[in-house]
Amino acid sequence: MTGYGRAQQILNGRDILVEIRSVNHRYYEYSSRVPRTFSYIDEKLKALLKTSISRGKVEVSVTINNIEGKDTEIAINKGAAEGYVNALRSIADELGVEDDITLSKLMKLPDIFNIQKTPDDEEQVWDDVSHVASEAINRFVEMRSVEGERLKKDITDKAEGILGMVAKVEELSPKTVENYRNRLYKKLSEVLEGKDIDDQRVITEAAVFAEKIAVDEETVRLRSHIAQLENMLAGDEAVGRKLDFIVQEMNREVNTIGSKAQDLNITKVVVDMKAEIEKIREQIQNIE
Known part of the structure; x- marks a missing residue:
């Protein structure tokens, strides 16, 4: 998720500026620009950011100028x-x-x-930098929170749209069996040329076909995955990687439905569901 936070203060004769930027990234990746003479603060700064930021490509810039000649x-x-x-x-x-x-x-x-x-008091320098960095982090997190809420709403809307498509598949699936039964009657009528049709055979064939194309289990699991996704989005914890897994499972169920589809209308719905799931997959890369 993209974000930006900036803070600047004068503390103990030093003008300290901290800027934090991030761009979308699947994992947490840290880079920094710290004055060479203050390089000893870099590892502490990295650890400080990690407590508040768990995902994204994060770049931190620190500028320190002595303004009272204390150095x-x-x-x-x-x-x-x-x-x-x-x-x-x-x-x-x-x-x-x-x-x-x-x-x-x-x-x-x-x-x-x-x-x-004059040698720097390293402990004092870190205290001052961490104070300014904490303020920059707060502003950074605040900005990302606003974007996060927008993303959550968009993903939730897409998930609800997929639920509507699931309902459409559930509606079309029985009709597919009925259409198959009708085609089977027609085909047997043509082959037997007016002779009596064995209804039991048609029923048996239709039952076998129905079992072969049944997607009840897949739609139930897909609904469950969507419910989990929405529950995770509604919480306050970092769930980005968990969402990755949920979306993979959603895609797996839709692929199975597609492989069983014997109806053009169901196939069209499957294509639409896969497109929406891919959009969600791209968006959750931006969520912690």
């Missing part, structure tokens, strides 16, 4: 500064030139300052 320490090398001043004054005295040493000129000389990067 560096600047120390003045007083010994070097004094050495420069003494040397410059000595040169000025010896050459008889004006001593115009200023602080701005002194600062441009090498080794006056020692600049050191």
